[in-house]
Amino acid sequence: MIIRFLSVCILGVLLSTAPGLAVNPDEILDNPKLEQRARDISANLRCLVCQNQSIDDSDAELARDLRVIxxxxxxxxxxxxxxxxxVVDRYGEFVLLRPAFSPRNFLLWGxxxxxxxxxxxxAFSYSRRYSSGTASxxxxxxxxEQRLNDLLDRKRDQ
Known part of the structure; x- marks a missing residue:
């Protein structure tokens, strides 16, 4: 009983650390070279629904459509x-996970x-102003000064 429980736990840990690719079996190409090229391309395209995943990792319907395309x-x-x-002509540069440096997206990079x-x-201006003695x-x-001396005298007398 304990061995079965431990084996299920270990299997669960191993499966959770495996890469979670969302490519469905019906999408996989018969030619392994073409399939590898498709995976390489898909890894560089952003899922427009998830936005932080590649279309290869996303389960969204739009990501599936892009993989098929x-x-x-x-x-x-x-x-x-x-x-x-x-794909970029059809969906714009936003579909790229790593957009190219160009004048169009200079603001993004700059x-x-x-x-x-x-x-x-x-920071430099602030440090120069206060280190040059102008802030003394x-x-x-x-x-x-008379008021301060009076207060100090009163404090000493107490």
Whole structure:
């Protein structure tokens, strides 16, 4: 009884660590080379429903449709680049998990660098202002100094 329970637990752990590919058996191509090309392409295409998964990992219906399109294009003789171009033309650059650097998406790639540069500039400016002595306190006026001395004298007398 305990051995059966342990074996089921171990099997569960092993299965949970296996990669969870969502490719259905009816989608798999007979030609292993074409299937591998399809998997390589699918690994670089974003599921438009899940958005953080490749279409190879997603169970969404749209991801399944994209996997079928990729395989149909490969069977019809398209190169990998032609398949990618077809999908990008149809769905936009958002479908790429790793978008290419281009003037069109410069803001996507440049914004983190711009924020980092502005933060460094602000930190540098802040540190220069306070290290140059301009932030030293202003001296007390005679009236303020007299008031302070009175308070200190009163404190000593207590």
């Amino acid at each position: 990729v395989r149909e294009r490969l069977v019809s003789g398209d190169t990998d680049a032609q398949v990618m171009d077809y 914004t983190p660098l711009l924020v980092l540069f502005l933060g460094a500039l602000a 306190p202003t001296p007390l006026t005679e009236k303020e």
